[in-house]
Amino acid sequence: xxNVHDSxxxxxxxxxxxxxxxxxxxxxxxxxxxxxxxxAAEPLAEALTxxxxxxxxxxxxxxxxxxxxxxxxxxxxxxxxxGTVLTPAQVDDAVxxxxxxxxxxxxSPRVVAHCQxxxxxxxxxxxxxxxxxxxxxxxxxxVKFFPAEQLGGLAMIKALAAPFRSVRFIPTGGVNxxxxxxxxxxxxxxxxxxxxxxxxxxxxxxxWDEVTRRTAAALAAARAx
Ligand code: 3PG
Numbered sequence: 001x002x003n004v005h006d007s008x009x010x011x012x013x014x015x016x017x018x019x020x021x022x023x024x025x026x027x028x029x030x031x032x033x034x035x036x037x038x039x040a041a042e043p044l045a046e047a048l049t050x051x052x053x054x055x056x057x058x059x060x061x062x063x064x065x066x067x068x069x070x071x072x073x074x075x076x077x078x079x080x081x082x083g084t085v086l087t088p089a090q091v092d093d094a095v096x097x098x099x100x101x102x103x104x105x106x107x108s109p110r111v112v113a114h115c116q117x118x119x120x121x122x123x124x125x126x127x128x129x130x131x132x133x134x135x136x137x138x139x140x141x142x143v144k145f146f147p148a149e150q151l152g153g154l155a156m157i158k159a160l161a162a163p164f165r166s167v168r169f170i171p172t173g174g175v176n177x178x179x180x181x182x183x184x185x186x187x188x189x190x191x192x193x194x195x196x197x198x199x200x201x202x203x204x205x206x207x208w209d210e211v212t213r214r215t216a217a218a219l220a221a222a223r224a225x
Contacts, residue, residue, distance in 0.1 A: 051215025073098030149174025
């Protein structure tokens with residue numbers, strides 16, 4: 001992937017797509033983090049890696065996102081991406097903070113184009129055949145499928161995967177330890193995402209052991225597929 005990144009900003013590694021693919025496909029679980037206080041970022045990163053995770057999505061739903069990404073991406077054993085990225089300016093903030101990939105809930109041509117200019121792997125949301133065609137037109141083959149359960153879950157993914165044989169999905173929204181194996185068993189599913197192992201009440205209370213426990217349980221369930 002070509003890096004045409006502005007020299008004033010952090011550079012993106014030359015094999016950004018390969019690195020991201022490897023880190024996410026290692027566990028096929030992508031925690032979606034909503035952090036209110038960036039001071040929790042370091043213990044959270046420790047808890048996730050202790051549970052065996054190598055990748056995490058930190059959402060721009062709070063003001064703490066950029067600082068949290070900065071703190072977590074200092075670790076060599078964790079690949080940190082930015083989620084809920086809605087604007088090109090947030091792409092810049094995310095990359096400057098150290099994000100190695102970008103996730104959006106929907107398909108924004110501006111966000112996708114800006115990520116591609118910077119050489120940052122991007123997973124936009126695509127929940128309909130039309131949106132998937134936008135993603136394909138943009139040269140992408142992996143999309144977020146959000147909100148997965150509300151959209152029809154695995155049945156919807158199976159239906160969409162029939163015409164779009166090259167597309168891989170990251171279902172997120174209503175995914176948990178109980179249903180992740182069903183999703184991951186389908187060849188069109190690249191990974192699953194969600195908040196269940198990083199639930200806001202766990203983060204607020206600093207229940208890091210429980211984050212580690214849920215993370216390890218999720219990874220074990222994914223490995224058993
Ligand atoms: C997301 O942005 O991906 C969702 O908020 C995660 O959904 P969940 O809380 O149901 O896991």
